[in-house]
Amino acid sequence: MSLAWAAYRAGSLPIGAVVLDGSGAPVGQGRSTRHEDLAVPGQLSNTRIAHAEVNALAQLPCRGSFQQHVLYTNVEPCCLCMGAALQTGVGALHYGWRDHYGGAATSMVVSNPQLSRRSFTVVGPLDGVVEAVTGLLVTCHYFYRRPGRGAASVAWREERPDLVTLAAQPAVAAVISQAVERHASIDALIDELRPLLATGQQPNP
Numbered sequence: 001m002s003l004a005w006a007a008y009r010a011g012s013l014p015i016g017a018v019v020l021d022g023s024g025a026p027v028g029q030g031r032s033t034r035h036e037d038l039a040v041p042g043q044l045s046n047t048r049i050a051h052a053e054v055n056a057l058a059q060l061p062c063r064g065s066f067q068q069h070v071l072y073t074n075v076e077p078c079c080l081c082m083g084a085a086l087q088t089g090v091g092a093l094h095y096g097w098r099d100h101y102g103g104a105a106t107s108m109v110v111s112n113p114q115l116s117r118r119s120f121t122v123v124g125p126l127d128g129v130v131e132a133v134t135g136l137l138v139t140c141h142y143f144y145r146r147p148g149r150g151a152a153s154v155a156w157r158e159e160r161p162d163l164v165t166l167a168a169q170p171a172v173a174a175v176i177s178q179a180v181e182r183h184a185s186i187d188a189l190i191d192e193l194r195p196l197l198a199t200g201q202q203p204n205p
Contacts, residue, residue, distance in 0.1 A: 001016065003029060003030070004052075004137065008137050008140075008141060012050075013032040013035075013075075013138065014032070014074075014075075014134070014141055015031065015032040015051070015138075016030070016074055017030050017053040017057075017073040018073075019057060019060065020069065020070050021068065021069050022069065027060065028060055029056050029059075030058070032050065033050045033055065034046070034051070042055075042058050043055045044058075049080060052073060053073050054084050056071065056073075057090070066090045067118065069091060070092045070094060073093070074097060074134040075096065075138060077105055079102075079104040081104075082105060086110060086115055086120060090120075091119060091121065092123065093121070093122045095122075097126075097134035097135045098125040099156075101156050105124065133189075137176075139163040139164060140172065140173070142155070171196065172196065175193060
């Protein structure tokens with residue numbers, strides 16, 4: 001979530017990803033950088049395929065077995081990122097928020113001899129803070145990125161009208177924009193959003 005929040009503050013999609021090895025140690029991490037022009041070794045940026053999961057998985061070496069590795073991401077991966085996960089051979093994927101528009105973990109089916117040699121487990125979506133905050137941030141990214149379009153920019157407005165309604169509240173825009181301006185941590189942002197997420201009403205001033 002910290003990586004996702006860093007991506008949001010930089011103007012990219014609020015998605016972050018981490019790869020853990022079999023002992024639980026982080027061996028790769030990345031965030032969405034599609035709307036940025038960065039020079040980070042082994043990472044993509046300023047391209048439509050500069051996705052968090054791709055940037056995290058790209059840090060795994062070519063040789064070795066990664067069946068005990070787990071990819072964690074706060075958003076359901078798209079077809080590109082699902083392909084990257086399957087191609088690297090990680091054994092499991094855990095995601096936080098279901099992407100009703102571009103998510104592929106719930107719909108993508110690949111069956112070929114290469115993949116039949118590997119096991120791959122998908123766990124998600126999550127319940128709780130990760131799911132709630134991720135859904136709100138991703139919705140706000142589209143809601144406010146194109147001034148004047150609002151809900152028309154949110155592809156899942158029919159599936160998740162609750163998120164659109166929440167993103168449209170001036171109090172939400174104020175909390176998030178002020179958190180961006182003061183470089184607040186993701187924990188501080190969650191604390192400020194928690195009353196709103198719990199009640200669906202504007203937080204007390």
